[in-house]
Amino acid sequence: MGGRAFTDRMGMGPARTVQRRRTGRLAGWLAGAVGLALAAGGALVAAPPSPPPAAASVGGTSVTILIERGDATQGFSTPTVTVAGDGTLSVTNLDTYDHTVTSVALDSAGVPLFDVKVLHGTTMAIPAVDGLASGTYEFYCRFHPNMRGTLVVDRAGGGTTGVEPAYDQSLVVPSVLTGSHLRLRMREAHVRVLPTGPRTPMWTYAGTWPGPTIRRPAGRDTRVTFINDLPRGAGAMSVHLHGDHHAAKDDGQPTRFLIQRGRSRTYHYPLTYGGEPEPSSFFWYHDHRMDHTARNNWRGLQGMFVVKDADGRTLRLPTGARDVPLMVADRSFNEGNRLANPFAAGPQMVHRHGEMRFTGEHAPPNDATTGTHVLVNGRYLPHLDVSATRYRLRLLNASSASAYTFALSDGRPLIQIGTGNGLLPRPVARPELLLGPAQRADVLVDFHGEEGTRVALRSVPRTDSTAGTGSRTAPLMQFRVQGAARDPSLLPTRLPTPELVRAPRRVTKTWRFDLTGDPRTGSAWTINGRAFDPDRVDHRARLGTVERWRLRNTSDVTHYVHIHAEQWRTLSRDGRRPPPWERGLEDTWKLDPGEVVEVAARFTDYTGAFMIHCHMLDHEDHGMMARFDVVP
Ligand SMILES: [Cu+2]
Numbered sequence: 307m308g309g310r311a312f313t314d315r316m317g318m319g320p321a322r323t324v325q326r327r328r329t330g331r332l333a334g335w336l337a338g339a340v341g342l343a344l345a346a347g348g349a350l351v352a353a354p355p356s357p358p359p360a361a362a363s364v365g366g367t368s369v370t371i372l373i374e375r376g377d378a379t380q381g382f383s384t385p386t387v388t389v390a391g392d393g394t395l396s397v398t399n400l401d402t403y404d405h406t407v408t409s410v411a412l413d414s415a416g417v418p419l420f421d422v423k424v425l426h427g428t429t430m431a432i433p434a435v436d437g438l439a440s441g442t443y444e445f446y447c448r449f450h451p452n453m454r455g456t457l458v459v460d461r462a463g464g465g466t467t468g469v470e471p472a473y474d475q476s477l478v479v480p481s482v483l484t485g486s487h488l489r490l491r492m493r494e495a496h497v498r499v500l501p502t503g504p505r506t507p508m509w510t511y512a513g514t515w516p517g518p519t520i521r522r523p524a525g526r527d528t529r530v531t532f533i534n535d536l537p538r539g540a541g542a543m544s545v546h547l548h549g550d551h552h553a554a555k556d557d558g559q560p561t562r563f564l565i566q567r568g569r570s571r572t573y574h575y576p577l578t579y580g581g582e583p584e585p586s587s588f589f590w591y592h593d594h595r596m597d598h599t600a601r602n603n604w605r606g607l608q609g610m611f612v613v614k615d616a617d618g619r620t621l622r623l624p625t626g627a628r629d630v631p632l633m634v635a636d637r638s639f640n641e642g643n644r645l646a647n648p649f650a651a652g653p654q655m656v657h658r659h660g661e662m663r664f665t666g667e668h669a670p671p672n673d674a675t676t677g678t679h680v681l682v683n684g685r686y687l688p689h690l691d692v693s694a695t696r697y698r699l700r701l702l703n704a705s706s707a708s709a710y711t712f713a714l715s716d717g718r719p720l721i722q723i724g725t726g727n728g729l730l731p732r733p734v735a736r737p738e739l740l741l742g743p744a745q746r747a748d749v750l751v752d753f754h755g756e757e758g759t760r761v762a763l764r765s766v767p768r769t770d771s772t773a774g775t776g777s778r779t780a781p782l783m784q785f786r787v788q789g790a791a792r793d794p795s796l797l798p799t800r801l802p803t804p805e806l807v808r809a810p811r812r813v814t815k816t817w818r819f820d821l822t823g824d825p826r827t828g829s830a831w832t833i834n835g836r837a838f839d840p841d842r843v844d845h846r847a848r849l850g851t852v853e854r855w856r857l858r859n860t861s862d863v864t865h866y867v868h869i870h871a872e873q874w875r876t877l878s879r880d881g882r883r884p885p886p887w888e889r890g891l892e893d894t895w896k897l898d899p900g901e902v903v904e905v906a907a908r909f910t911d912y913t914g915a916f917m918i919h920c921h922m923l924d925h926e927d928h929g930m931m932a933r934f935d936v937v938p
Contacts, residue, residue, distance in 0.1 A: 367393030371407055371432075371455065373424070378403045378450045379773065379862055379899065388458040395435040395457070399424040404672040405453065407432060410444040410779045411468025416501075416687055419443065419468060421678055425667070439465035444779065446767075448676040449707070450863070452776025454767060473762075473784035475501045477688040479630060480519045480610065486528055490517060492543060492565075492607065493535040500679070500686050503643045508606035509536050515684040516633045516704075517591070517609030522575075524615040525583030530591075533570040542566045543602065546594035547611060548744060549587060549726050549873070549893045551579050554914025557870055560596035560931070561840040562915075577613055579873070580910045585728030585804040585891065586615040588631070588700045588746045596840065600675055600706050600923035601649045606684075608633065608704050622796040623723070624698040624750070630690070634741075634765075634782060635704040636677035648675045653928070656828045661837045663828025664928050670829045671821055671863065673924035674707035680765065680780045689784040695793035696752045702726075703741040706923040709864070709896075710765035711777040712739045714751070721797065724748030727873045727891035729801040734886045740768060740777055742866035744894045744921035747887075750797065756787045774898035775864035804891050806875045807852050809906035814853035815845050817918060819867065819897060819930060820860045830929035831861075831920065837929030838919070845934040852908045859897035865925060868894040871916035871936065872907035879903050894921055909936045 364370070364384050372383040378401060389395050397407050404426055409419035420434040438459045447453040459465075495513040496505035511517025511532075522528050532545050543565045546558030555563050556573045565571045577584050589611040593602035610631045623629070638646035653664035653673065664670060679686050699720075703710055712720060719735040726746030739747055753761075763782045768774065822837070823829035830837040834844070847853050854877065857867050873891040876884040880902055888895075895903045919931035 364388070367391055369393060369395050371395065371397045373397065373399045373401050373405055375401050377401050377453060378405070378775075379452070381453050382455045385455040386458070387455065388460060389435055390460045392436070392461065395432045396429055397422060397424045397432065398429045399426050402426050404449065406448040407445050408448050408678070409468070410446065412471060412781075413466060414469045416471060416679065418678055419466060420445070421448075426672070435459065437466050439467045441467055443468070446779055448678075448778070449674045450775050451709070451778050452768060452772055452774065454779070471687045471781050471784075473687050473689040475685050475688045477690040477783060478683050478685055480514060480516050480683060483518045483520050484522065486526065487531070488520065488529070489531045489533065491533045491535050494537050497606065497684060499637070499681060499684055500639065500643050506639070506643050506645060508645065509540060509602065510606050511591075511609050515606035515608065517607075519609065519631055520591070520611045522577060522611075522613060524577050524586065524613050526577060528575040528577055529572050530575070531570050531572040532565055534565040534567050536567065538567070540567065540602075541598065542595065543607070544594045545573060545591055547573065547575060547589055547591045548868070549589040550575055550577070550611070550613075551584065551871065551873060551911065552576065553912045554916060557916060558594040559915065560594055560599075560917065564595070583615055584613050585873075586724070587613040587728055588702065588724070588726045588748055589613065590633070590702055590704065590746075592704070596838075597655075597927050600927050603704070603923055604637065604648070604675060604706060605645065608635070610700075610702060612700070621798045621801070622794060623798070624696050624795045628695060628795070629698045629700070631700040631702065632783075633683055633702045633704045634680060634710055636680045636708050636778070638677040639679065646677075658823070658828050661830070661839070662929060663823055663830050663837065665825060665828050669825035670831050670925070670928045672825065673928055674922065675924050676706070676708050680708070680710070680778060680782060682783045687781060687783065689786050691786050691788050692753055693789060693791035694753045694755060694757045694787050695791050696750060696754070696795045696797070699749050699751060701739070701741060701747045701749060703743055703745055705743050707743065709740060709742040709768075709775065709777040709866075710780075710782070711768050712741065712747075712782075713737065713764060713766045715762035715764060720747075720749040720751060722747055722749050722887050723798065723801060725887070725890045725892055727893055728804040730887065730890040731803045732800055732886075733798060736887065738766060738769065739887075740770065740896065742864070742894070742896050742921070743923065744866060744868055745896075752797070753785065753787045754793070757789055759787045761785045761787070771898055773900065774896070804873075806891075807906055807908050809852060809854045809875065809877050812854065813856045813904065814847075816856040816858060817867075817932065818858045818860055819865050819920065831925040832929055833918070833932040836932075838931035838933075840933060842933065843915075843935050844932040846937050847909045847934060849909050849913055849936055849938055852906055854904060854906045857895060857897055857903045857905065859899055859901050862899045864899065865897045865920045865930070866894055866922060867897055867918065868921040869905070869918045871912065872909060874905040874907045877904040877906055912936060913938055
């Protein structure tokens, strides 16, 4: 765990010894100072008043969770806090990033027991702690979920505790469209998201969130007409079919070929690659309008797209109702179940030396849009009745910023057979499976012999690395295993992997992802030091050639980088052969701080402008996108 003292996922009791960490840092001093001030008031003091070094555990009747500079990657300076009697709890944030202190446990309405956003350089009280019963409560930061801690409440009398989710809504599987020319009207609709109360007004593709799932055979010409009937103020839209290979004019360009309000546009998807049918894939379609992609996706402009080839039949993978696409995305809500509007606070765009920069509270790096509720196919904590057979789950993370590490509650692995862009060379057992924004995985789960059991799918903290931004701790949904049924499906041991290109030795192009500037004077997420400019060509690739690209993250948060136009082979991750689940085709890669990933593709079929960008949508909107042109 990279030297971190905090290693226990399930929480630590008050009697447990906590290792000291970061000796001599401010944590110990401040905890001591807080203790001293309280001692003067006659209160119980658990933290030693002096001298430093730091104790990671603090307690008393007026307790401070301390966040210091660097904690976004190192974790809370005080990972264990104890509140005794009628004590109070607050958070002091001395970091340059905004953070939250969010309870993992949910109340009976499914809302975190406490969830406090604390801007950098401020202190916030956590009044909800007053009502908590004695016990141990895990907490984390929604923006940087690798920051985790434990709150121990030690008092007489009753109070609120966490409630296991009831999963009482049914999972909704979006309606399926299969035609060769489809029409989808973008319009406002009132969508059932939360189990009780009013429906939520959203911007939708054809009235639902997610929009209809499009299923098309590989190699069959497909046209989709999108009509923009969204409310005034929504502006022009642009639809990107994420992962697919198609012409530049059909790519959902951020500033060109837009769909103005009251107008329509038809996108052409041949579903071919170099004249051959595309591999079986799990794509998704979503808005890609410059500066507004995060807002338009948050409001609901998202849907799934499955490209089928003959693999499914020859491999005897689960089909029909046993092939379930699952789109996972987080949202927050206001009164009346209305979506919160994180975009009302800006940021403001300014220009510095001809490049865009952002100022204000929501400027980079404090622009991560996360939600308190993690939804599956647009419903909160749903369940799915399944037969005691094998299922194929297609997992999509459609969140703006949150990553999820998928795990089943009974500890059995997910059997991953594919990425979003086709099958892997062989199945990989994944006890935990991390997906950042826009990443997908194709997995098998077998419920044979488990009649009557209930298995939860949830997101757990990352254990693969502590260097990155981490994944949410959250329940997602529940499978309720009903009776046995005939199951013609098989568990494949070999898979027909799409052909992988031979890459040149030399790196053709390096793309470096970083943060530039300061939110007070203007900041931006940048690629090679520059913020996005749709009129600037940052690289030219020649049609028909194979290029090797190096992706390098020099910032101190994780990015998930997406490349348009082609389907890419992952050559290496940090100089080593990529892990087994990255040996198929990909379009979006995790880049933890300091990580270097090399990828290769042949530029095939289409010339014109395409994008490379971070798929954390606030990062994309705030500069972290570049244009490359494929030229004849
Ligand atoms: Cu990013």
